[in-house]
Amino acid sequence: MYATDSALVIKAFLDLFLISTIFGILVRICINLYNNQRVKL
């Protein structure tokens, strides 16, 4: 029981980190794109 719980917790943490990293970096890319466009305009 304990082992399954732990495996789930580990996976949950990793998923959380992975999603937030990818989401965060997408936001960063969008900001940079927006800034680039603004400079051109």
Add this chain to the structure above:
Amino acid sequence: MNILKDYSKILIIFLFTYFLILNLFQLSQQHWSSMLDQDIMMMYNSLLISSGIEQEYRDHPAYTTFFLLGSIFKICSIFFDNFTVQEILNSKNIDENLQTLFIIGRIVNGFYVFLVAFIIFNILKEFNVNKYICIFSTLTIILFQDTYELLFLIRSEILSLLMILLFLYFLIKFIKTNEIKYTLLSGFFLCFSMLAKIQVIFLFFTFLISLPFLINHFKFQKQKNNLIYGKNYYILCFSLLVLFLSSYVLFQILLGVAMINEANDPRFYFTYNIDLFLFLIFIIFYSLFIKFLSVKKIISSSKIIITISSVLSGFIFCMIFIFFLDLINLIPFNKLNIMRLTNPIEYMTSFTLLDAGRIIDANIFDSLIRYLHGSGGLADLRFNKSYDQTMFFYLDARTFFRTLHLLFIIFLIYYSSKIVKNNNLNFLSISLFFGIFVLFLSFNLRETHGYNIYLFPLYVIVASIIFDKLKKKSVVIFYLFLSIVFFSENLIISSIHKNVFVREPRVYDICGIEKWKNSINYIDNYNKSSYITLVNFPKNWFKIYTKRFDDAFFKKYCNQLLNEAGNRHHFYKLKK
């Protein structure tokens, strides 16, 4: 076994000579005035300390840097002339003397870089990682880009990292042997690392969160001494911890009330005390975390309390030691440094936002909103706006590679959780990864020379403890990938490396002597590939940061250079 032992000796000798020779090679091309911020600041303040005067620069607060460099100057001053500020002011060859101080500072700095690699190697050895993995992991420091940025500058980052690594090393020693002297030593180094650069507390809290898993990691080690886990010792440690924490809270509140009567400064308002609030929130969550783990019978909470309390005792001993040195007037200590120790987050926030020209003091909610903005990359808080950043997939190269490192480590932990059925190892790597993640977010606020070096030990420790459990084939592939990522970062931001070797003296801006004139558009060209701009007006800069080097001093210095016969051949050659 003997062969392996020799390999590690070869590694250490190789790293030492590599860093030393590279450092000397670059050093021979550089004049002391090339990097005013912070090379000269460090030299000047160390000189003050060695002359028995308190440090003037307190931003980092960099006390440890001044303490060590100042001690070296002090020892030199016993045998040689011109190692105190009074002697330099009256010297007949100021340029040569300052160049000597600069060379000593840089060599000592290069030695710190080597020691970081050496301590990382020893920490990995303490983790009982396979020796080959220890060697290869330590060797990746050669491929890591930020090592080179810090090798060619005198700054406090590398020293604070060295001290926190020593803290970790002795902490592991304590966990393994249960000998109390190790925690005192680890607390001692924690104090020194925070006095070098307060930014290092992110690493401290990372190790604090991973402490339960760290203890479990060495659970099956033979422990010689179980005496310290007696009930009385636990009660003593617990009361010390409660006393320490409650006195911190009281100090923060009482000092705020007392200071607000003296000066009506908003930073003393109760609601502006971000450190106190974050600290209390951390304590609540951490105690719940430990409680949860002890209920689940993963860890005994008494061991955690004993460890933290003993480390904090070491911290207090270190402060007493520093005060003692101040009392006997050997190494003066600026008491305002304590404010940095007790309010690290507040100072870091105000410095980041101050440089961006925003409001300095803000209440807790404003600060939290700013952290969120900054960590998402929404606040443009760069030091050098004219830096011509290499873009990579619409990201600046640094952020791109840092994300790549992050994704690599996540993938590695995913992989190990599938292959290795060792929950403690996975939790340990996740808790260390949490630290990587927080540092990653904090670096989104501002990018400067070599901040990534704080991430390096975490990368290496997580990677090595996982590699140790994997098959040889996958380890080779992972090493190859990691090395390629590290190396390509060097290639893509190579303009920074090129910049290091074309640093020119700034004597023309100080004295206006034709012979010392810089190349055309030197400052603009340099700033295009540097995270920090060169000092625009050295004369004004000296007035603010090196107050004792006044106009009369520079007049004397310029006269000495003007009367110098011919081109110089010693120490620094003029480029023509």
